[in-house]
Amino acid sequence: MVVKIDEDACIACGLCEEACPVDALTIEDVAKVDADICEDIGDCVDVCPVDALSL
Numbered sequence: 191m192v193v194k195i196d197e198d199a200c201i202a203c204g205l206c207e208e209a210c211p212v213d214a215l216t217i218e219d220v221a222k223v224d225a226d227i228c229e230d231i232g233d234c235v236d237v238c239p240v241d242a243l244s245l
C-alpha cells in the first residue's frame with residue numbers, strides 16, 4: 191500500500207513533500223508518490239490542507 195492522491199483536489203502546495211520523512215513525494219503538476227519509497231507513514235495526510243491524501 192502507498193498513499194493515495196486525489197489529483198483533482200491537489201493544489202500542488204508542496205507541504206506533503208516537505209513533511210515526508212522518506213522523500214517519497216514530489217510535486218509536478220500535482221503531488222506524485224514513489225511507490226517504491228512510500229512506507230505508509232501518513233505525515234503527508236496530516237499536513238494536506240485540502241484532504242487530497244489518504245492511506
Ligand code: SF4
Nearest residue numbers: 200201203204206238
Ligand atoms: S499537501 Fe495536499 S494539496 Fe499540497 S501538494 Fe500535497 S497533496 Fe497536494
